[in-house]
Amino acid sequence: MKTIGKSVIRKEAEDKVTGKAKYTDDKYAGDLKVLHGRLLTSPYAHARIKSVNTEEAWKVRGVRAIITGEGLPLTGEEIRDRPPIAVDKVRYHGEVVALVVADDPVIAKRAVSYINVEYDLLPVVNSPTEAVQEGAPLVHENVEEYDRDEDIHPIPRSNISNQMKIRKGNMEQGWSLSEVTIESNFSFSPSDHTAMETRCAVCEIKADGYVHIETSSQAPFMVKKLISAYFDIEVGKIVVDTPLVGGGYGGKASVFQEILAYIASKAVGGRAVKVLHSREEDMITTPCHVGLDAQIKLGATRNGKLKAARIQYLFDGGAYSDKAVHLSRAGGVDCTGPYEIEHIWCDSYAVYTNHPFASPYRGFSHSEVLFAFERAMDILAQELNMDPLHLRRINAIGPGDLTPTQVRLNRSNVGNVVECIDRVKELSKWDEGKIEEINERIIRVKGAACLWKNSTIPPDSVSGAILTFNEDGSINLISGVVEIGTGTKTVLAQMLAERLKMDIDQIHVRMKVDTQTTPEHWKTVASRGTFMAGRALLEAANDVICQLKEITATVLRSRVDDLDIGDQRVFLKEDPSIGLHFKEIAHGYTYPNGNSIGGQIIGRGNYILQRMTYLDQETGRGNPGPEWSVGAQVVEVEFDRRDYTYRVVKLYTVLDVGKVLNFMAARGQVTGAASMGLAFASRETFLFDDLGRVLNPQLRTYRPIHYKEHPEYIVEFVETPHIDAPFGARGVGEQGLLGIPAALGNGLSTAANVSLNQLPLIPELIWRTKEGK
């Protein structure tokens, strides 16, 4: 192959190194037509709103509107439980209490500071475990009354918005076959995505009722759908634009700032209003990364064959549901690691707490449940006195086996777990020992974890692609995938160049998405861009090939199947020197006498997921997604036995990606995801006080990994093709993150000789666990 697999430079590269790349806020900088929305947010996590007094705020010159919560519809993608601006009570620290629209952001901010709100504090639900206790305060008093998707079943008078069940095999039998059992609890609090671009949206309502929204979103088509549903506007009258997005990692797949921008615009007679979140708001007011309390019991035979797993996941969805139900469901679907286990019982709950609410986060619940499950695997290995990678290897799931939702695996719909384990073992010199003594303080240890992921996106998710030709024979590629940094649109151009056997420089990629002229791509999430958009694109490519050949066949008086295509020419297979260049036919062909045939070549292609099913309510049985990508990771750490500090030295990742489409881009996705996983594992968490307030909503106190704090990355790819996917490629955008928290937990547990079951793994946690503080 000529283009596929090559490290083609991303199409928007020049713009990104010259400051010319435009993100949402950039497009409106200095625009005097745009008003500015600023938020007043709640200082408490759970409190009754006694009064909101806006009198003083109105006195600030330049204020155009002050909006409070009454009269607005409830919102929520799966359960409509969230007032866009709080009414009666606030349910999390940072919740929007009022929205001021003014001529200038400074004026808006000043007015915000003059709004007076009186609160009565309410008892706080500060963890999902607390939330499910008998007599726990209720975050939502009447959860069963909310409008919701059909398959969601909240438990009345509780904090549980949904229970997802996996029932596979027979637990009694599973335990009776088990000679060894272990049981343990795991937990971590919510944290944040912290994309470098904070969320921003601008909304304008035109005189003819059309609603224009420009937003930094991973889901512009969902914005259109939801704004239409919430505010009862014809869906075709909403146009959503998304330019380049400055990082998403799942966080920008939720619809949030767009709702505020719409409300604000409506309040000022449709004028354009921008809502740009501050860093602090972007961390706690807008959706964050889910937390989890987990309980796992495993049973195995003496020689290590897993027989039974009983699992409970309590997902900390925070104050509002948004995607929490779906997140907890995905956690149930892949509730174990990539192992064949005959008897599985899992209850995965979405739970309300008084924490910031959760949106998807890179990996969609997988790094989270894998932390718990893969830690449990190491605990089991210790109990069995067995090498933890060996334990994983002898239980690895593969073709012929049944997943927790009872999908029968084959050679296409799952990657090769065993090969990933074997490669990572070799690369990390695993067999040379897990512990190495450096000096009397420092030891070098290794920890491992396996990973798998399917994407549980709706079974009817769609993607489309359009190709239009320019008169010089070059092609415009239009797809609904948002360029959030993954380089997917460049990969699509590579696929097209490969299929048409042409130079990639002759393919122009439209970077921005506009829901009126771009074919829909469900959401740019779940590592499904190359799969779904790629399938649509290949169909569009076939469409243009047919059109190009037909017109050429007419001109050359040949048969269509005697023609071939390459280097922007259509030619006779028999004699390639006879043919036409694209530029002669891309906008119709003109005979010497002026007669013309054809017209602009326009190709179309679409794709909808195939043969997915809903999951059975009682057993979880069903086909949740197209394929499981798998991998294995090893973390190598230098641990100081005196003060419990440590340094991650090396990070080995072996992933089965089906097919490498762009080597450097794929590697960058893996190391970037691994870096994010390392941050989640080792340092990042919201710190809550007893009142449920977040104490560190700033990049200074919530400190991401900085330059030179990264380990050495060793990445290798295995290629077991996914037959349905373009060129056989599997997802690669999230997988590098998934095993890291568990692998680090396993390594440090070995190093400190104590079971570390919480995140983040800071020295203080190790010290407390070790010394029982």
Add this chain to the structure above:
Amino acid sequence: MKLTSLMLNINGEDRTVIVRPADTLLEILREKLGLTGSKPGCLNGDCGACTVMVNQRTMKSCLMLGVEGEGTEITTIEGLKGTPIQQAFVENFAFQCGYCTPGFIMNSQALIQAHPNADDEKIKEWLESNICRCTGYEEIEKAIMSVIKNPGT
């Protein structure tokens, strides 16, 4: 709101702007001059996305008032054209979403100018003030190492 007029030299051009005395350089660059390559990542000095050069030295433009910029030479990402570091970022895949990129490039460029043969320690000292959330930093490190000719000499 009290306003004041200010003359700033930016990317070699004298520009007159009407601003509030409290406006930061970042706000002026973006809102008054349309130079949106400098990004507002935190407005608190924590992320480096807003990094520019003032008199050839690196500066977080969110931490400096516009009025302090009078009489200085300010360079933003828009003022860098065809430098080796920009090319190195492209070739080494040193960005994904690109939002942190202008800040990293400005910081790197200032470093290269001040310390053309910087060693690892020096590079770290300079670049650890910027955050990239997409990459694992490895590619950024490669990019910068590729333009530092003789590290540590």
